[in-house]
Amino acid sequence: MTKAANELIPLNACRSQLIPQSSDGKSLNCSTLWRWVRRGLRGANGERIKLEVVYVGRTPHVSAEMVERFFQRVTAARLEQAAQRDAQKDVNALELESAGLIPRRAK
Numbered sequence: 001m002t003k004a005a006n007e008l009i010p011l012n013a014c015r016s017q018l019i020p021q022s023s024d025g026k027s028l029n030c031s032t033l034w035r036w037v038r039r040g041l042r043g044a045n046g047e048r049i050k051l052e053v054v055y056v057g058r059t060p061h062v063s064a065e066m067v068e069r070f071f072q073r074v075t076a077a078r079l080e081q082a083a084q085r086d087a088q089k090d091v092n093a094l095e096l097e098s099a100g101l102i103p104r105r106a107k
Helices: 011-017 030-038 064-098
Strands: 054-056 059-062
Touching: 011 030, 011 059
Parallel strands: none
Antiparallel strands: 054 059
């Protein structure tokens, strides 16, 4: 692992150094980073996925590795949620077909 991946960066500075800008060129708002640290994002089974931080004194810091792990966990949760929705749609379609409410699909 390179030193740059483990280098600690203050949380407020990481939005310009570690987080890619949106397609319209805007940087992430600082409040979004704090929300990811404190509340996190909801995972597929309801667990909260939080951005890890390390406090140096009173200042929270992150590394490129921490941010990458956070994005990987969020991506995996989003893909799992999409798969669950697709599976539920298939079940619903089968239930509607068996009840005669929609025509049977050709196989």
